[in-house]
Amino acid sequence: DAGVIQSPRHEVTEMGQEVTLRCKPISGHDYLFWYRQTMMRGLELLIYFNNNVPIDDSGMPEDRFSAKMPNASFSTLKIQPSEPRDSAVYFCASSPTNNSPLHFGNGTRLTVT
Amino acid sequence: AQSVTQLGSHVSVSEGALVLLRCNYSSSVPPYLFWYVQYPNQGLQLLLKYTTGATLVKGINGFEAEFKKSETSFHLTKPSAHMSDAAEYFCAVSAAGGTYKYIFGTGTRLKVLA
Numbered sequence: 353d354a355g356v357i358q359s360p361r362h363e364v365t366e367m368g369q370e371v372t373l374r375c376k377p378i379s380g381h382d383y384l385f386w387y388r389q390t391m392m393r394g395l396e397l398l399i400y401f402n403n404n405v406p407i408d409d410s411g412m413p414e415d416r417f418s419a420k421m422p423n424a425s426f427s428t429l430k431i432q433p434s435e436p437r438d439s440a441v442y443f444c445a446s447s448p449t450n451n452s453p454l455h456f457g458n459g460t461r462l463t464v465t
Numbered sequence: 466a467q468s469v470t471q472l473g474s475h476v477s478v479s480e481g482a483l484v485l486l487r488c489n490y491s492s493s494v495p496p497y498l499f500w501y502v503q504y505p506n507q508g509l510q511l512l513l514k515y516t517t518g519a520t521l522v523k524g525i526n527g528f529e530a531e532f533k534k535s536e537t538s539f540h541l542t543k544p545s546a547h548m549s550d551a552a553e554y555f556c557a558v559s560a561a562g563g564t565y566k567y568i569f570g571t572g573t574r575l576k577v578l579a
Contacts, residue, residue: 454511455511458506
């Protein structure tokens with residue numbers, strides 16, 4: 353099992369540009385989570401999906417953020433337009449069942465200049 | 466509602482000394498509790514978990530934690546620190562049977578001194 357795969361590992365972009373982060377969960381995992389990690393705010397849950405359906409997006413900071421899961425093996429987190437305060441490490445995680453431990457990807461470090 | 470408090474954002478111990486990382490939780494329903502470790506430039510990895518049953522749980526790398534309901538605590542310990550234990554540690558709570566929503570603590574960075 354390759355684990356949760358995120359791409360790109362690093363993204364540097366200019367303010368105002370669109371950014372798309374990608375995630376491939378572990379096969380067979382029904383839950384997918386997007387987290388954001390910053391020094392100031394720690395790990396924040398942005399959104400999570402169950403069977404490709406968004407269940408809770410209350411952590412999505414603004415309308416500039418959107419997430420999709422078109423199928424069981426792929427999810428995207430999009431920021432449009434990006435701002436410097438969006439700079440953070442974004443993690444994707446998946447799990448097989450309700451309340452199972454999360455399996456994290458290695459994250460995408462986003463820098464918005 | 467649930468929350469997690471980790472006491473001490475930074476902890477330093479000597480190699481071979483006891484490691485104690487503190488975690489207190491708040492939960493209106495029976496909690497599931499977890500400890501994760503994060504090494505530089507990596508995602509979080511599960512160290513151990515408590516769901517039901519035995520309150521003393523053992524994890525990887527010699528770590529263990531004890532669920533104490535009366536104290537609402539889930540402290541992480543290791544009898545003898547190793548240099549390779551230097552990392553950031555996160556406590557997390559999830560609601561048993563409720564909305565599946567992990568809440569993470571703010572993390573404790575462990576430094577191991579030679």
